[in-house]
């Protein structure tokens with residue numbers, strides 16, 4: 001579904017992604033894990049054509065990302081950014097409706113587009129915010145709105161950059177459950193950056209562990225989240241414990 005070969009990228013003279021080769025399988029949740037600055041967001045920005053590779057290829061459904069128009073790519077790939085500056089006081093409903101743009105033939109949303117936006121707001125438990133300006137909501141509420149906007153896009157591939165950042169304990173768990181549901185019920189392919197290995201353990205089919213723009217290991221959570229790998233990547237000692245058949249990782 002996504003095939004990345006020998007991908008290189010750098011900002012100015014600084015190399016940030018160094019010869020990455022990865023295949024992302026249809027219908028899987030791939031979690032990107034790695035310390036701050038390891039290149040996770042940069043990789044997502046390349047997959048959503050915000051940045052262009054400096055070397056190597058990215059194929060999405062067999063087609064080079066360079067040959068996708070922005071509109072065509074937006075039908076296939078949606079992105080929930082890590083940082084979003086809300087400038088204009090659009091209502092929450094209008095922001096979510098904007099997610100329908102790539103699917104619309106004219107400038108005007110159809111009734112069906114509005115229905116989709118409303119049902120997504122309801123599904124994420126933020127229907128009560130629909131008429132509020134999205135400049136005047138909390139950081140966690142804004143994150144849910146951005147997730148709703150990406151869902152409204154109805155793309156096969158979703159990229160989520162730290163979707164649980166700023167969320168309270170309950171909403172973080174709602175979003176993680178939603179990610180799993182999106183895969184299981186809607187067949188989405190999801191690439192998600194996370195910081196907490198426990199969150200990655202709970203949702204990911206596979207984990208890509210990165211350090212300074214390179215792949216440390218890609219594989220199942222059990223394979224990748226070894227004490228040795230985590231020590232190598234984060235420089236801390238961790239311990240894995242099992243409670244009722246579930247594994248948890250904590251820093252010692």
Ligand SMILES: Nc1ncnc2c1ncn2[C@@H]1O[C@H](COP(=O)(O)OP(=O)(O)OP(=O)(O)O)[C@@H](O)[C@H]1O
Nearest residue numbers: 011012016034035036037038039040041042043082
């Ligand atoms: N616009 C930019 N201009 C120059 N350097 C940048 C820019 N954006 C990111 N970088 C640098 O590229 C490297 C990778 O950054 P990136 O944001 O991809 O990492 P990350 O793994 O997503 O980090 P985090 O977990 O902190 O979000 C870092 O060294 C960062 O300082």
